[in-house]
Amino acid sequence: MRQLRKVATALVLTGVVVAGTTGTAGAATGQADKASSAAVCSTAWGSGTKSDLDSFAKPLTNIRTGQHACYDRMVFDTSGATGKVGYHISYVSSFQQDGTGTQIPVAGGAILQIYVNAPSYDPETGNVIYPGRPAQTLPGVNITGYRTFKDTRFGASFEGRTQVGLGLRAKLPFRVLQSGDKLIVDVAHTW
Structure with a gap:
């Protein structure tokens, strides 16, 4: 029973770490996508007359x-x-x-x-x-x-x-x- 708890705890912890890593990678990718998108849509046009x-x-x-x-x-x-x-x-x-x-x-x-x-x-x-x-x-x-x-x-x-x-x-x-x-x-x- 104790062994099963250790495995369950390890899986939960692994899941949290994986989710955290995925979330971080996803956030970094999202930021890269935004930066890439911003570079493509960059405008130096201004709003003056x-x-x-x-x-x-x-x-x-x-x-x-x-x-x-x-x-x-x-x-x-x-x-x-x-x-x-x-x-x-x-x-x-x-x-x-x-x-x-x-x-x-x-x-x-x-x-x-x-x-x-x-x-x-x-x-x-x-x-x-x-x-x-x-x-x-x-x-x-x-x-x-x-x-x-x-x-x-x-x-x-x-x-x-x-x-x-x-x-x-x-x-x-x-x-x-x-x-x-x-x-x-x-x-x-x-x-």
């Missing part, structure tokens, strides 16, 4: 979004634009419609205000090309389940530029890229 207004663009034809491993993405299409698509992007404490100053509520912990130098209408005919309506969510954009994006609002298309409010989970780093006739805004999931 980004602007490049020296440009010419055709009218805005579409706005779409996508999810990536490290960031959420918003793409502004200006089909047929030549040269760079101008922009001015910054965090704001409240989103106010360009031209009127009317405050538009935007859900989330932070608001990124995006101006794109591309009107939502044809400047020659006045015909609407991108059907955004003030204070409404962006047409055709569904951000349900996104990690960083929480809300989208159309502000205005005024004096040759279109204004969008992007509600985010928190104030996070972002970058701006150009690809042909597209302006791309990526907002990181973490710092």
